Amino acid sequence: MKARIIVTLRTGVLDPQGKAIESALKSFGLNGIGNVRQGKVFDVELEIADRGEAETVLKSACERLLANTVVENYTIELS
Amino acid sequence: MKARIIVTLRTGVLDPQGKAIESALKSFGLNGIGNVRQGKVFDVELEIADRGEAETVLKSACERLLANTVVENYTIELS
Numbered sequence: 001m002k003a004r005i006i007v008t009l010r011t012g013v014l015d016p017q018g019k020a021i022e023s024a025l026k027s028f029g030l031n032g033i034g035n036v037r038q039g040k041v042f043d044v045e046l047e048i049a050d051r052g053e054a055e056t057v058l059k060s061a062c063e064r065l066l067a068n069t070v071v072e073n074y075t076i077e078l079s
Numbered sequence: 080m081k082a083r084i085i086v087t088l089r090t091g092v093l094d095p096q097g098k099a100i101e102s103a104l105k106s107f108g109l110n111g112i113g114n115v116r117q118g119k120v121f122d123v124e125l126e127i128a129d130r131g132e133a134e135t136v137l138k139s140a141c142e143r144l145l146a147n148t149v150v151e152n153y154t155i156e157l158s
Binding site: 006008018021024025028030031032033034035036037038039040041042043044045046047048053054057060061064065066 | 085087097100103104107109110111112113114115116117118119120121122123124125126127132133136139140143144145
């Protein structure tokens with residue numbers, strides 16, 4: 001089973017990296033680009049057959065390592 | 080208009096960060112986690128109404144800044 005985890009900053013949390021990307025893109029003359037926010041994506045291969053168990057393990061992985069839940073949200077997509 | 084860009088390493092490119100995450104998760108006792116690969120996600124707000132134009136601007140943003148196309152792939156999702 002495969003899973004994709006996407007970790008993004010919570011709304012309202014300042015994203016200096018996103019701001020830097022925004023100004024860099026504008027300096028390239030790429031018009032029409034407004035707000036940019038950067039996050040992380042994790043593609044995980046699982047050796048677990050049960051979807052419920054997989055969800056539990058991944059949730060724990062996010063809460064303990066992959067996401068800083070004080071300032072970040074995460075979503076888990078199982079395929 | 081909003082877009083999500085996902086940048087991931089090409090298949091076959093070594094991902095030391097992914098390997099580090101894998102071993103960290105195993106050390107937490109999270110069993111059943113196999114291969115982990117990390118990438119980047121960009122949520123972009125666009126001040127462009129035309130989808131074709133938006134796609135062109137974003138493609139250029141990826142090719143010039145957001146992705147290292149020698150070792151990375153990118154996907155653009157317009158919503």
